[in-house]
Amino acid sequence: MQGKSLACEAIRRQSPMQRRDFARAAALFPFAGAAWAQTPAWPQRPVKFILSQPAGAGPDILARYVADQLGKSWPQPIVIENRPGGQNVIGAQAAARSPADGYTFYYATTAAMVTNAFTFKALPYDPVKDFVPVRLVGRSPFVIAAASSFQAKDLAEVFAKAKAAPGTITIATEGPKTFSGMLADSVAQMGGVKFNHVPYTKATDAMQDVIGGRVQLVCLPDAALTAYLKAGQVRGLAISTAQRQADLANVPTLAETFPGFEYTGWNGVFAPAGTPPDIVARVNRDLEAVLKQPEVTQRLLALGSIAEQKMSVPEFEAFMRGERERWAQVVKTLGITAE
Template sequence: MIFRSFVLALTAAAAMAPSVHAQAQPAWPTRPITLVVPQAAGGTNDIVGRLVAQKLGEVLGTSAVVDNRPGAGGNIGTQLVAKGPKDGYTLLMTISSTQAINPSLYKNPGFDPIKDFKPVALVGSVPNVLLVNPAFPAKNLSELITLAKAKDAAYQYASAGNGTLNHLLGEMLNSMAGIRLQHVPYKGVAPAMNDVMGGQLPIVFASLPSALSQIKAGKLRALAVSGEKRSPALPDVPAIGELVPGYNGTLWIGLFAPADVSADVLAKLQDGMRKALASPELRQKLEAQGVEIAPPTSPEQFEKLMQDDLAKWGRIVKTSGASVD
């Protein structure tokens, strides 16, 4: 009887052991999550990051906050996440211009976009817009190309800085349309747009979310969007690809985790983002900013997109001769 009672006690203890062990492992997440945005507040990535952070926090049962770490074209914030904690509480909300262009633009950007990160979710894409001052004589892209080909001195176009996406969009248009627009770099897209609105320069490329209010107010005229197709936010504005076949300069926005994050935490993040992006409320808010929500995309598909963009923009950077170092 004593032996039987001892065996039963051992059996009960063994059955309880897994649950005791499981209780000792706290569920993830147990504290707030930080989405590092390697661009300044008020830009496209910041706008999208704050909307995504709010919904992701709700889905995961915690809070998620945005931490803006601008500098070096996005390299500073990206390095911070690559070299930071691998526990899933510090993530990178970034854009293709930083993740896919900077490795070609900088001799040492301080991170490897493939080796240092794991894709969590592709959020969506945002076209840039080719904008002109309302007094500029060209009313559409065809007229701009005609004027640019006829003019001896090149028209100037503003960008957010040397090597930025809106700089390279102009270089790609020069190459593919056979024109010569002269690049003038600024320290950010806001001052670039301000000078075009003020008449100091005639042309600027800017992301749709950052320019939409000025377009609607009539302060800037949109000639074309930079994708292969029109944007639902500007259905009457043609795509550059309609006139210049093959032209496509759409910006994507995505969430990444450090490469060494545990598989369990990564899976929870990926599932959380799937649920967040399925939210009609979040989708409506993003679409109102000109973001085209990505179709369901696996992490493998997202990584393939990034590898393709690394090759594409690497060729454009080489052709343009752009360099920050």
């Protein structure tokens, strides 16, 4: 109490001008303290999305569109950085080694975050430990199709031909240990047959050979096949989603032949491990707002991706756990060994 009395006495002895200055300082002090304690608003500078695919590839087109829409709600732009090569390894490694400061994200596909772990003996990144899931963007169906000249109107007739002449049915894929290759082998195994893979690095090259009759079947993302299907150059035999898709309503689902079967690729956003949780939550919420817009949904569908309109961070984490478990079973069933 004595200290308080001495302080009050000191204030009374100040001149009127000194007392006014003291009052002004006291009034300003709380605001100054709040400013010191406040975290700077995010983002303060451009945000980067790293991709494992080259510019112009399907995932790149999707990522640029999503980034453009997402950037409209942020005061800073989103920059796309393409790091292709090594079956997604180069881009994934670059993203994993980036600072976990909320300014670098990895726009990834199934291969980099799930299947690579089963097809490579060693990876320079850990899909589980090096990243945190942010938001699933969309799912990408795959289609199995045949050249219009190929004498099989559905999967049942394909299986019949393969059984009548074992080893003669060829299928264009991205390779036996890729998403499309493992889908093709899963379908063949369920049908009791075997397809011979003809691997391609470019979808356009694969389609030229299928249309020309040099390869009988093709298994690729529907975005790569839709134009050819609508032009009547190839015939859709099955799509990998659980339900038929509006833009390819005449193509039956694999589930119609094999009940319960669903096998889709996907694309999503991940952050380097250690990224602040509040920034991860913010990006998840902002992406959800974008993906709920009807015009965005329609555009993604045209690009071959079915927008995921609702998925929280915990839900995406659970989704990823399920994907790893599912793919572990697929790889085991097909007898695929890591190299």
